[in-house]
Amino acid sequence: MEHHDSIELTQPDDWHLHLRDGAAMADVVGFSARRFARAIVMPNLKPPVVTTEQARAYRARILAALPEGSDFQPLMTLYLTDHTNPSEIERAKASGLVVACKLYPAGATTNSENGVTDITRLKPVLEAMREVGMPLLVHGEVTDESIDIFDRESVFIERVLHPLIEQHPGLRVVLEHVTTAEAVNFVRSGPETLGATITPHHLLYNRNALLAGGIRPHLYCLPVLKRERHRLALVEAATSGHPRFFLGTDSAPHALGTKECGCGCAGIFSAHAALELYAEVFDRAGALDRLEGFASRHGAEFYGLPMNQGRIRLVRRPWTVPEYYRFKDSRVVPLCAGATLGWQVEPVQTG
Ligand SMILES: NC(=O)N[C@@H](CC(=O)O)C(=O)O
Ligand SMILES: [Zn+2]
Numbered sequence: 506m507e508h509h510d511s512i513e514l515t516q517p518d519d520w521h522l523h524l525r526d527g528a529a530m531a532d533v534v535g536f537s538a539r540r541f542a543r544a545i546v547m548p549n550l551k552p553p554v555v556t557t558e559q560a561r562a563y564r565a566r567i568l569a570a571l572p573e574g575s576d577f578q579p580l581m582t583l584y585l586t587d588h589t590n591p592s593e594i595e596r597a598k599a600s601g602l603v604v605a606c607k608l609y610p611a612g613a614t615t616n617s618e619n620g621v622t623d624i625t626r627l628k629p630v631l632e633a634m635r636e637v638g639m640p641l642l643v644h645g646e647v648t649d650e651s652i653d654i655f656d657r658e659s660v661f662i663e664r665v666l667h668p669l670i671e672q673h674p675g676l677r678v679v680l681e682h683v684t685t686a687e688a689v690n691f692v693r694s695g696p697e698t699l700g701a702t703i704t705p706h707h708l709l710y711n712r713n714a715l716l717a718g719g720i721r722p723h724l725y726c727l728p729v730l731k732r733e734r735h736r737l738a739l740v741e742a743a744t745s746g747h748p749r750f751f752l753g754t755d756s757a758p759h760a761l762g763t764k765e766c767g768c769g770c771a772g773i774f775s776a777h778a779a780l781e782l783y784a785e786v787f788d789r790a791g792a793l794d795r796l797e798g799f800a801s802r803h804g805a806e807f808y809g810l811p812m813n814q815g816r817i818r819l820v821r822r823p824w825t826v827p828e829y830y831r832f833k834d835s836r837v838v839p840l841c842a843g844a845t846l847g848w849q850v851e852p853v854q855t856g
């Protein structure tokens with residue numbers, strides 16, 4: 506294996522990001538803007554972003570919260586509900602600002618209460634999406650309480666996703682934050698219109714980490730961390746060069762008090778070191794030469810967007826992750842808090 510101390514990449518994009526809103530957003534958006542040129546911004550606000558007008562207003566708030574001089578581009582999404590109308594899809598497409606719609610099965614994850622209860626009733630909406638070429642982004646877990654939480658993704662694939670894809674050929678679908686070998690196999694054997702994002706935490710940790718020496722609320726997310734064999738399948742998929750696997754951090758900040766309590770929220774904050782964490786994974790796998798495809802090319806190609814013009818440099822220079830970052834009137838505990846990471850990002854001057 507070749508030893509690199511610095512690598513340069515086309516500037517990457519984050520294809521799955523929670524920016525939140527208001528003061529919380531202002532505290533975190535700069536972390537993403539420093540690393541990524543664009544991000545798919547998740548719509549699970551309270552209340553959710555269900556109309557094109559709400560997406561437009563949310564986008565304006567994000568732009569206003571960006572650090573001075575940043576040209577970070579938020580790519581907006583709509584939150585599908587039982588009441589989404591096909592005409593909203595046309596409006597969304599025509600806006601040029603909304604690039605995808607998100608399917609949260611009702612009750613599956615954080616702020617999914619207004620999500621979809623019966624996916625078969627979405628047929629006209631999915632048909633409109635296929636027609637205008639708008640991808641469907643999926644939180645792929647069943648909500649059936651009788652299904653073991655570690656099986657909810659694979660059961661979703663069997664019961665919901667497989668039939669959905671059969672019934673809507675041509676619809677582009679992203680299975681978000683894949684966590685299992687079953688999901689990896691399903692994507693690999695699926696059509697060209699099926700892609701998947703992979704998070705840094707699912708590449709770095711297995712489910713043991715949740716209970717290592719005590720309960721670890723800052724490693725709790727949905728879908729929950731899985732067994733080591735699944736983590737290995739994810740690392741293999743991400744580092745394989747397969748064009749339908751791409752970077753999506755699912756960075757999902759929650760205030761400290763809502764994580765460290767009797768019923769802690771699901772979501773892991775990773776934006777502070779997003780690219781650095783992936784570099785760690787690719788470096789350990791001896792696959793740094795494949796990081797650019799995963800981080801900067803595959804997602805853009807899947808979404809039919811141009812690759813970015815800018816470049817970014819990763820330098821091997823150890824640093825220690827802070828224990829906390831400021832987060833509205835509280836703090837957020839970042840992924841790998843207090844640990845030493847091997848890589849740092851630097852801007853590359855162009856022109
Ligand atoms: N991943 C998570 O555990 N939480 C996300 C929601 C989601 O992406 O499912 C959040 O918004 O907090
Ligand atoms: Zn999700």
Ligand SMILES: [Zn+2]
Nearest residue numbers: 523547755757
């Ligand atoms: Zn998410």
